[in-house]
Amino acid sequence: MRETLHGGWRLRAVGGPVPAFLVGRQVPAVVPGSTHLDLMAADLIPDPYLDRNEAALTWMHRVDWQYATVFQAQAPRLDERVELVFDGIDTIATVELNGDVLGHTANMHRGYRFDVSESLRDGANDLTVTLSSALAHAEQMEAQLGWRQRAYPHPYNAIRKMACSFGWDWGPDLQTAGIWKPVRLERWDTARLAQVRPLVTVDAGGTGRVDVHLELDRATDRDYTAVVAVGDREERVAVTGDIAHVTVLVPDARLWWPVGYGEQPLYELTITLLADGEPVDVARRRVGFRTVTVDTEPDETGAPFTFVVNGKRVFAKGANWIPDDHFLTRITPERLQRRIDQAVDANMNMLRVWGGGIYETDDFYDACDERGVMVWQDFPFACAFYAEEEPLRGEVEAEARENITRLVARPSLVLWNGNNENLPAYTDWGWQESLQGRSWGLGYYTELLPKLVDELDPTRPYAPGSPYSPGDLPPNDAHYGTRHEWDVWNALDYSHYRDHIPRFCAEFGFQGPPTWATLTRSIHDQPLTPTSPAFLLHQKADDGNGKLHRGLQPHLPVPDDFEQWHWATQLNQARAVAFGIEHFRSWSPRTAGALVWQLNDCWPVTSWSAVDSDERPKPLYYAIKHAFAPRLLTVQPRQGRPTLVAINDHDQPWTGTVRATRQTFDGDPLATAELPLSVPPRSTALLDLADDLLKPADPKSEVLIATASGADVHHLFAEDRDLGYDPAPFVATVTPAAGGYRIDVQATSYVRDLALLADKIAPDAVVDDMLVSLAAGQSHCFFVRTTASLHSPSTLVRLDVLRCANMAAAPR
Template identity: 85%
Template sequence: MTRTTLHDGWRLRAAAGPMPDLLRERDLPAQVPGSTHLDLMAAGLIPDPYLDRNEATLTWMHRVDWQYTTTFQAQGPRPGERVELVFDGIDTIATIELNGDVVGHTANMHRGYRFDVRQSLREGGNDLTVTLKSALTQAEQMQAQLGWRQRAYPHPYNAIRKMACSFGWDWGPDLQTAGLWKPVRLERWDTARLTQLRPLVTVDADGTGRIDVHLELDRAADRDYTAVITVGDAEERATVSGDIAHVTVLVPDARLWWPVGYGDQPLYELTVTLLADGEAVDTHRRRIGFRTVTVDTEPDETGTPFTFVVNGRRVFAKGANWIPDDHFLTRVTRERLERRIGQAVHANMNMLRVWGGGIYETDDFYDVCDERGVLVWQDFPFACAFYAEEEPLRGEVEAEARENITRLVAHPSLVLWNGNNENLPAHADWGWQDGLQGRTWGIGYYTELLPKIVAELDPTRPYAPGSPYSPDDLPPNDAHHGTRHEWDVWNVVDYTHYRDHIPRFCAEFGFQGPPTWATLTRWIHDEPLTPTSPAFLLHQKADDGNGKLHRGLAPHLPVPVDFESWHWATQLNQARAVAFGIEHFRSWWPRTAGALVWQLNDCWPVTSWSAVDSDERPKPLYYAVKHAFAPRLLTIQPRQGRPTLVAVNDHDQPWTGTVLATRQTLAGDMLATAELSLHVPPRSTALLDLADDLLKPTDPRREVLVATAGDAHTHHLFAEDRDLAYNPVPFTARVTPVAGGYRVDVRATSYARDIALLADKVAPDAVVDDMLISLPAGRTHTFLVRTTATLDQASTLVHPHVLRCANTVAQAASSGTSSF
């Protein structure tokens, strides 16, 4: 078997459609893997669509057909030799020609294709052409053929098997990419090749690791072959007489793979070598991990749980939803994924949900999750739309599901296949079914086709029909059953209404905020820059997004007058809202068994629900999530009509000791004190009663309840920030240069809430170690800022633009002035 990549010498030209004159009859160098936008940017022919209002100027690209061409050298086919042209991924509607012969067509971004080119390949130079049809034009034609179906956004993304958010979303641009987005190669063999390696990994009751290796062959020569399978020191051999083989390999005393925070992540290399007469003709490798996974959905006294169980241990899923990390997918490198998944782990997350409006992620993504112990919930790519179940769409859906299940089955991080995102409540609750007029809408995929394929190809993992989902024909978003998405908060009601429901598993919830200042000002250059300036609004894709930001802020903090303070206040409110939800959900473990924030990341610079913006900078939300997902958490929650201290222990060891609870003035005078005995069993919660003298303030505007146990602490205020008598300048600060950056020592002279050091305002590469630190009077905190910049004046780190807290924003309400 020889594999020759075909990534060199590609050229790109606009083949048809409403192209500008400068592209007519012109070709340019093309990167493969790559996309048309990136090639045109590299050639200086279009501006960066992420910048200012450029996205709107590039809509002409939606209707253009593109043509990629290259010439490669090859030997002509030998007698009996197989030769295939392989595309791991094409975006999306393509006709492939080799030396003038049409060798194949593609219609699905989510799968690969291979074409027999023995009749077209020639000795010497070979001309390869890939013509890409406008995906929008194709989607409209498919919609006309299959019938109109409801969707959340204008373009018919549900009529084509392409990344749905490529057509725009409420956090993403409408760019409709095109290109050869995965590797291209020529494969040749004259014996046999392994067409499928599908290892099903389980663990026997006695601790023996079991790998059921399923193999499929494509034969060029009709003969017996030997498959040699090795895992560590274990080896099995089997004669393969037909096209399919099943070999079981046992690994005694297998080391178990655990989610991060529960144990280690040992990985074993599985190697399958195909021999003919003792000579290797093909070899495939996978990394595997030994673990078991189920989801407990056995009905209980409350309803239907949805609890992940790994290696027999019940796990609270702490995590976030994942979207493509860049709208231009080929820019997402393994190194970038390592940074992003590292940020998730650093924020105490153990799960990422690959959302159904994006892609089946790259092998690099799952490899890194395997290494870091991050559980992966994998949606099939169906989101916020009805989908036709007829051909040709149905055949493409089945082909992509089979290919990607087989590709991903070896990864221990993958713990759930999920049928779709929000299509079940769209049918049951959103009124969309009224427009179907008897047409199919996708339910057959979610309840028949996909679970059948999963049961056939990957019986080691659970499957869910959708998210949200409730069993037994119950409303899909029922809080008592299965999974729930909580979007009344943000869309309709204040974030304090997270407490209205106690979901069994909250798979989506979130609140918007703008990107960091350095990211925002790098990409948006309106003069003046305001929440309603043109480019800023183009980067706010949510329906009435700014209105919801203002309505969500007003009950807690005033809406600032000046833009820079508005930017800080809305970021702060985003952080508080999401942390409020996380603490509520975690306080109800084990009734609530998961909280997946919408969303971890961004795909371009935008006001969105993300914790990390598109330039990879953590927003204040990121730090709030890190605190709220801390292994040991103290939080004050309502129980039986009164505030109660809830201690959440996500460790394998009991949490014991003493909680010091004090009611004190904002100036630091102690009014009531109590010591509470703390004993929380492993992976459990405990409720601690608070005495009335801690809960009944003399002056609600000037008092705070503080509870501390070791490194864990929580603060409870008796009024909203806008009504509190804060000292507007509640701390002093000192800056000291240290290796790799600066240390900023802050001392509270009065109660200071949510201190944030917005380091990116000082230097683009500056990152602070923590944020949103609340300090009672007299307490201190040290912030560490990493940066390569040498600051002319260290005082810039303590400038009021940079070192901020909630106090100044809140005090603006009483003064009637801007908060800065």
Template identity: 85%
Template sequence: MTRTTLHEGWRLRADGGPAPDVLAGRDIPAQVPGSTHLDLMAAGLIPDPYLDSNEASLTWMHRVDWQYTTAFQTSAPGVDERVELVFDGIDTIATIALNGVVLGRTANMHRGYRFDVRDCLREGHNELTVTLAAALTYAEQAESQLGWRQRAYPHPYNAIRKMACSFGWDWGPDLQTAGIWKPVRLERWDTARLAQVRPLVTVDADGTGRVDVHLDVERAADRDYIAVVTVDGREERTAVSGNAAHVTVLVPDARLWWPVGYGEQPLYELTVTLLADAEPVDTDRRRIGFRTVAVDTEPDGTGTPFVFVVNGTRVFAKGANWIPDDHLLTRVTPERLARRIDQAVGANMNMLRIWGGGIYETDDFYAACDERGVLVWQDFPFACAFYAEEEPLRSEVEAEARENITRLVARPSLVLWNGNNENLPAYTDWEGWQEALDGRSWGLGYYTELLPALVTALDPTRPYAPGSPYSPGDLPPNDALYGTRHEWDVWNMLDYTHYRDHIPRFCAEFGFQGPPTWATLTRWIRDQPLTPTSPAFLLHQKAGDGNGKLDRGLAPHLPVPDDFEQWHWATQLNQARAVAFGVEHFRSWWPYTAGALVWQLNDCWPVTSWAAVDSDERPKPLYYALKHAFAPRLLTVQPRHGRPTLVAVNDHDQPWTGTVRAARQTLTGDLLATVEMPLDVAPRSVALLDLTDDLLTPVDPRSEVLTVAAGGIRVHHQFAEDRDLAYDPTPFTAEVTRVTGGYQVEVRATSYVRDLALLADKVAPDAVVDDMLVSLLAGETHTFTVRSAASLADSSALRHPRVLRSANAAARAEERPDKD
């Protein structure tokens, strides 16, 4: 078997539609893998669509057809040789031709294609052409054929098997990409090839690792073939009967793969070799991990739980939803994915949910999660829409599902297949959606028949859920007592304190918006003046009434500033507060509540959104709030039985014991009441501790704070909202010191300071601070470490009032001497 990539010498041209005159008859160099946007940007023919209002100026690209061409040299096929042209991914509607002969057509971004080219491959020079039709035009035609179906956004993304958010979302641009987005190659063989390798990895009751390898062989010659499978030095082999074989390798006392925070992540090398007359003719190599996974959905008298159980251990899922990390997908490198997943682990997350409006992620994504112990919940790509179950869509859905289940079957990080995102409640709960169907199919057969049948047949090693949210039987899909829930009344309609209105079994989506970091925002949006309603800023706010919701969400807690820079900080802080509030509430109810997946970890372009990490990879204040709220050990004050109660959450294998010290004091540091009590929290559990009346009864709620600490963990409880507290607006002093690799900023509190944040990117774009949202009592100190390669002419900029910020300043902005 020889594989030759065909990534060189590609050219791109507009092939029809409303392209500007500058593209008429013009070929430009093209990158493969790549996309039309990136090629036109590289040629200087379009501006960066992420910058200012450029997205709106590029809508003509929605209707243009494109043609990619390249030439390559090769030899003609031998008499008994097989030659195939393989595309791992094309975006999306393509006609493939080699030397003028049409090989076939594609209509699905989520799968690969393979074409037999024996009859048209030439000796020497060969010309390959990929003609891409406008996806929007195709989707509209498909919709007219299949019938209109409701969706959350204007374009018919539900009529085509393409990344749904490519057509725009409430956090993403409407660019409708096109291109050859995955590798393309020529494969040649004259004996046989491994057409499919499907390893099912399990663990027997006695701890023996079991690898059942199911493989399909495509023959070019009628020979005797042997399949050889090796794992950890253990080898098994069998003769290939017909075109299939099944080989089992046992690994006694296999070292188990665990989620991060629960154990190590040992990975084993699996090699599958196909022999013909004792000579290898094809090989497949991958890494596997031994673990068991289940989801406990056994009714418990209250409702139906949704608890991930890994290696017999019940796991609280701490994590976030994942969207494509760049709307222009081929810019997402393995290194970038590794950085992002490291950020998730750094925020104490153990799960990422790959959301159904994006893609099946690349192998690099799952490999990074395998290595780091990050559990992956994989949606099938259906989101916020009704989908036709008729042809030609149905066959494409089945083909993509078969391919991707098989591709990902051995990934230890993958722990759930999920049928769709929000399509079940769209049918039952979203006003007018069901009625508008008028009896047409809407996707239920995919979620309850086709997809679970494929998972059962191809991947019986892990569970399947019909959708998210989901409740069993005829119950409302988003019922808090059953299965998974999405919580969007908060953000859309209610103050974030209403997270406590529900105690879900598993919250798979919840979140609150905030703008990107200052350096990212000002790099990409250059309005003068820059305001929440300036044109480019509004173009980068895709949520309906997004700014209105930001202001209404802020107003109960902090004043809504007129100054944009103050507003930027206040809304970022409120985002962090809101989401952390929800996380702490959900975690406090473990084991009844078994998961909290924030919407969302990452951004795909510079935008005001729910993300914790913006598109330039900078962590927002929300990121640090999640790091604290998801910490292995957490103290939080929660309402129980009509009064504030201390909840100690211990997500460790070891008990948490020691002494709890609680104090009520004035903001200026005068002690008013103190209590000590023993702490003893069992492993992986939650304990409730009563707080005495003298701790909970302030004399002046505006001027007092309760702090509770144990084992280096501390919680601050205020008796009033920030806007009502008698904060000192300048409650600290700071000194900056240059150190190797950056700077240290030592802060000394002169009065209570809440949620201190060092917005270091405002001083140097590469600057990253080690922590944020730190609260200090009067007289305490804290040292921030800033990593940066910049040599600042004036390091005092790191303690400027618009860089070193706090909730005090946001609550008392009108009293600050630096007010602009």
């Protein structure tokens, strides 16, 4: 029997720099939840996501807290086992029941079970969870184990807690505390399924195989039988000890495929434990049959990093994933589904769960399983050196064992990865000398974690880190393994993405502010400028605004007006990332993956995200959607001249004709050509462009446009700031439509990157597309979805709402 214990909790501050307004005070607490959320609900602290409130709440870093509740129960019967189970506590806790100390916790990434057979009593039971300051504990562990270098000030590498809880270059420094996952009382007088580990494979002949490894926790000795059913197939085995192995074969299993490669059939897996023929426990999973490997065999260029699913090579199109809200318990299954749907709608097939966050919840993997989104899963190590001694080592092994076992059956999970950027931190960042012989985590990444994956989950590959190159090579070598590309953004113009042809680019990105509605909801500076106090607090990157300015300057004028600066920097972010994606895809199959940093945000901030923390897509989102389109035309340099590259990410060949025209901004054709197009499935093809298409008479007022069966590319001959755009190149009309509004745009001159910033008019408004370029005479229809009934629909075509690059190049 399982009974959740989520009611009646109270919270109080019990130690540290407790402010006067909290001394002796209790407030209602929500479990699962966190201290910040409870104090906000009691109107005792402001929302830390707004204005400069984050900085006003740093006192919470060193406060100790106590959660307490009273629950009714019966004392254990003879031969009955009773355990108190916490699926997750954040982070340093002492758990007491009726005054008895049950135990201590020191790891946010794992669960804990406490035997309460001697403490539980009939009637009312007092349960308390006392949380010590995570920062104080981390500092204590650092003093005990020795100082180790990290990317940010707090010693997040000395505690097993979400690293970005201590602040990151896109995240707040709030250092949450709380009971962040369910808590319950479990009791049984026979046995329970203590562990269920299904290994799912596919035999060469197409038979699906589910090898279920079971562990029992017995209260009494009985005749136990495990019954395992997969769909309509069933097998059973007598359990004579505490472990058992049951194999179920599914002939002609339907294969699970990444989105865009096939369907995602899922089979129900049910494990029933019988005692003397009667069911006493049951566990359920959903499984999908597929094989996955990563091809790393050396070739003439170096060594690839190519995912192979069901024998088919897959180009990974995707993004890095961070926790979708810094307050994790606010993330609902529905929110995760919306976010994964946004990824799929942007033509992504992979998300990398980054190592500075968490092992995601089951709801996240459910959504990915159902939608065919491959998951690259980092172990939680990021941008730091980590001690390999106790007590940290034992916690690392415990959390890895628990989470490998929890996620082993997930068809979406295609890679375990040892860490984020800790290998180049050792070899390339100048940190090595600071170690003075101390351990730094290498043993985790090359010994402990691969050993555990091999033991518990031999069905999928493991990589020691990201970036990673084999042997003695620098981890970020472009010719081998995986690469992170951060010279662009940190130091170089985005055109320098073309300096390298990585085998797999696992991180690259460029910053931009959140959408206007999100920005103005969360920041209220008067006046609002790039250097106003609250705006700067929501810009966490080192010299972030300086990099935005320097990244913008070669391409577009840097506006003085904040609203125009907001649009220009969002546009430049979109341009930069799309430039990188198109370069990487153009080199497929040599390059086999491009994962943008990052899909999402955890609070309102200027960051690298495509979707901001209020769930609104930024212009970058639409640029990614276009650049990851299954069929793409792009102009890339090859052998010293611009070349048309056609990319076909379909299982069918792409055939037809490419029509190419060099024309004036006014629409007058100057040179035309028709090129035969024949691109095999999952391939690229290079098409030569004649000199008359590539040599403009007036580079400032001409454009090359190539189109083929719905795909097009617009190639300009100078940067926007040097082009002779018409600053008012279109006319537009608005018509009410079911669910929103239709906006029809007619180009009177060349229009580049037309965007409709509908959230400026209605906070819930979302446009179906953005960054659309039009030749003179062409038209486009946008649809804005909103529940708002606009008094004046014409506001949707105001110059600050319906914008294009022409306006950014010639700011008003």
